[in-house]
Amino acid sequence: MLKGYVPPYNATVVQKLLDQGVLLMGKTNLDEFAMGSGSTDGVFGPVKNPWSFSRQYRERRKQKSRGEDEDSDWLITGGSSGGSAAAVAAFTCFAALGSDTGGSTRNPAAHCGLLGFKPSYGLVSRHGLIPLVNSMDVPGILTRCVDDTAIVLGILAGHDPKDSTTVQNPVKLFMLPSLTDVSKLCIGIPKEYLVPELSSEVQSLWSKAADLFESEGAKVIEVSLPHTCYSIVCYHVLCTSEVASNMARFDGLEYGHRCNIDVSTEAMYAATRREGFNDVVRGRILSGNFFLLKENYENYFIRAQKVRRLIANDFANVFNSGVDVLLTPTTLSDAVPYLEFVKEDNRTRSAQGDIFTQAVNMAGLPAVSVPVALSSQGLPIGLQFIGRAFCDQQLLTIAKWFEKQVQFPVIQLQELMNDCSSVLKNETLPSVSLKQ
Numbered sequence: 001m002l003k004g005y006v007p008p009y010n011a012t013v014v015q016k017l018l019d020q021g022v023l024l025m026g027k028t029n030l031d032e033f034a035m036g037s038g039s040t041d042g043v044f045g046p047v048k049n050p051w052s053f054s055r056q057y058r059e060r061r062k063q064k065s066r067g068e069d070e071d072s073d074w075l076i077t078g079g080s081s082g083g084s085a086a087a088v089a090a091f092t093c094f095a096a097l098g099s100d101t102g103g104s105t106r107n108p109a110a111h112c113g114l115l116g117f118k119p120s121y122g123l124v125s126r127h128g129l130i131p132l133v134n135s136m137d138v139p140g141i142l143t144r145c146v147d148d149t150a151i152v153l154g155i156l157a158g159h160d161p162k163d164s165t166t167v168q169n170p171v172k173l174f175m176l177p178s179l180t181d182v183s184k185l186c187i188g189i190p191k192e193y194l195v196p197e198l199s200s201e202v203q204s205l206w207s208k209a210a211d212l213f214e215s216e217g218a219k220v221i222e223v224s225l226p227h228t229c230y231s232i233v234c235y236h237v238l239c240t241s242e243v244a245s246n247m248a249r250f251d252g253l254e255y256g257h258r259c260n261i262d263v264s265t266e267a268m269y270a271a272t273r274r275e276g277f278n279d280v281v282r283g284r285i286l287s288g289n290f291f292l293l294k295e296n297y298e299n300y301f302i303r304a305q306k307v308r309r310l311i312a313n314d315f316a317n318v319f320n321s322g323v324d325v326l327l328t329p330t331t332l333s334d335a336v337p338y339l340e341f342v343k344e345d346n347r348t349r350s351a352q353g354d355i356f357t358q359a360v361n362m363a364g365l366p367a368v369s370v371p372v373a374l375s376s377q378g379l380p381i382g383l384q385f386i387g388r389a390f391c392d393q394q395l396l397t398i399a400k401w402f403e404k405q406v407q408f409p410v411i412q413l414q415e416l417m418n419d420c421s422s423v424l425k426n427e428t429l430p431s432v433s434l435k436q
Contacts, residue, residue: 001033001256002353003043007127011128013097013139019130025093033247034099034132037107037353038341039082041280047082049075049112049335050090056378067098075095075335075379076279078108078353083141085112087141089411091164095143096233101132102350103314103330104139104234106369110330110382113371113411115399117141117149117308120390121364122167124153125160128283133242135363146400149368150174154390167390174393179401181219188323192228193356199333201375209372209383212274213327223323227313230307231359232351237304238362243281244288280346312363319388325398326386329356330369334379354422366392368399371408380408 010074017024032043039047051057051072054078079097085108088096098105100118107114111122118140126137137154143149154174156415162164189210194203205256214220252258252272260269277285277312291300318326341349360367366389385402 001250002103003257004235004436005256007128009128011139012125012162014128015157016155017152022155025087028081028096028098030098030104031280032105033100033130033243033281034080034184035120035243035280035284035350036079036275036346037103037350039079039108040076040342041278041346042083042427047079047086048127048338048412049077049082049381049410050262051075051112051335053413054378056374056409058378060287060376060378073337073339076111076338076341078111078335080104081142081426082108084142085114085116086111088114088405090146091414094112095117095141095148098140099102099129099132100138100140100255101358102239102354102361103137104192105142105328106357106367106382106384107353109369110384111335113382113408114369115141115143115146115149115371115397116330116369116382118141118360118367119153119157120366121365122165122393123158123171123343123390124156125158125163127162128427130247131242133239134246135238135242136364138361139232146368146370146403149291150176150393150396150400153396157392162330163215167362172395174398175241176393176397179397181217182213182398182401183219183323185213185398186322187213187218188218188318188326189220189221190225190228190318190328192223193328194255194387195355196331197332197355198329199354202329202331202381204370205381206327206383209327209402209406210274212402221323223318223321223326225311225318225359227307227314231311231362232355233354234304234311235354235362236287236347236351237300238308240288241291241301242288243284244292245275246276247281247285252276253316258336263369269321278419281385283347308362311359315359315363315365315386322324324387325395328386329382330382331356334375334377334381342357360386363389365389366395370399370403370406372406374409400434 027045029042029047081104084096084098090113106116124139141152158171211221257276261271367386369384371380371382
C-alpha cells in the first residue's frame with residue numbers, strides 16, 4: 001500500500017534522535033501495518049532470527065537433528081517489530097525503535113535476547129507513528145542493555161505539541177540509580193498468568209526469578225488480576241475496530257498505491273484496497289467494521305470498552321495495595337522455527353503471542369521484557385516487568401538490578417562473521433547484506 005512512499009516529515013521520535021546527533025541507519029522489516037506476532041507477514045518477506053545462526057543454538061541442534069536441512073529451519077523473531085529486534089541482536093546497531101500496540105517490541109525482544117521497553121502511554125509522542133490502535137500505540141525501544149534503553153528514553157520522553165496525548169509536565173533525563181538493596185520492594189506474581197500453554201522452561205525461570213528477589217529480601221506475593229481471562233478477546237474487538245477506522249485513510253486518493261481501475265470512485269477504492277493490503281489486514285478491517293455496525297456497536301465495541309476499564313482497574317487495585325512491579329512471562333515459549341510457526345494462521349498466532357503483553361497496553365502502563373537465560377535449545381527466554389503508570393524510571397531501575405543478577409549470555413555469531421570475512425578475502429562480492 002505504501003510502496004515507494006516517502007513521508008514529507010519526520011516522526012517526532014525520529015526528529016528528537018536526529019537532533020541529538022544519532023545516526024539513523026535505515027528502516028526495518030515488520031508484519032504489514034504491524035499486524036502479527038512473528039514478523040512473517042511483511043511485504044519484504046519474513047524476518048530471520050539471528051539466534052538461528054548462533055553457536056549456542058546450532059551446537060545444541062546438531063546433537064538433536066536427524067539430517068534436517070539447517071538453512072531451512074531458521075527461527076522467527078517474534079513481532080510485529082521483528083526487523084528492529086534482528087538488527088539489534090545481530091550487532092548492526094545499538095538501539096532500534098518499534099511500535100508497541102499489544103506487545104510488538106517486548107515479544108521480539110524476548111525471542112531475540114534483548115531489552116524490549118514499552119513506555120507509559122503518553123510519555124513518548126506518537127506523532128508520525130502510523131497508527132494501528134490510537135488508544136494503545138506507543139513507540140517502543142529495543143536495546144541490548146537497560147542503560148541504553150534509559151539513554152534513548154531520556155531523548156524521546158516529554159511533551160509534544162503535535163500529540164495531545166503526551167504528558168504536559170517536563171520530563172527530566174532518565175538517570176538510573178544503581179539499586180543495591182531490593183528489600184523494600186514488593187513484587188507481585190499474577191496467578192492468572194500461569195496458563196496451561198506456558199512452557200515448563202519459561203515457568204521454571206519465572207519461579208527462579210521470583211525466588212531471586214525473595215532471597216535478596218524483597219517481598220514476593222501472589223496477586224490476582226481477575227479480568228485477565230477476558231483481555232485477549234477484548235483486545236481483539238478494540239484492536240480490529242480501531243484498525244477499520246485507521247485503515248480508511250488508505251483509499252488510493254491522497255497517497256500510497258492506486259489501482260488502474262477508473263470505472264467509478266467506489267470501484268477504484270475497492271480494487272486499490274484489495275491490491276494494497278494483504279489478507280491479514282483485510283481480515284482485521286472486515287472484523288472491525290462488523291463490530292462497529294449499528295446493530296453490533298453496543299454488544300461488541302461498547303462492551304469491550306467496559307471490560308478494558310475493568311482490566312485497567314485490576315492493575316490499579318494491585319498497585320494501590322503496595323505492589324511496586326509485577327513479574328510475568330513475556331511469551332509462552334522460546335522462538336519457534338518458521339515452518340512450524342506458519343502452520344497456524346495469523347490470528348491464532350497473534351492471540352498466543354500477545355497473551356501476556358496486550359493487557360498492559362489497554363491499561364497504558366510501562367513494561368519491559370528482560371532476557372533471563374537460554375532454553376535447552378540454546379535460545380533466549382525473557383520475563384516481563386510491569387510498572388505503575390509514569391513510574392518508568394523505577395521500572396527500569398529494577399530491570400537494571402535484575403539484568404545484573406542474571407548475566408544473560410552474549411549471542412555468539414562468530415561462524416557467521418568468519419563466513420563473511422572469507423567471502424571478502426576472495427574478493428567475490430555477492431550480496432552479503434543481511435536482510436532485516
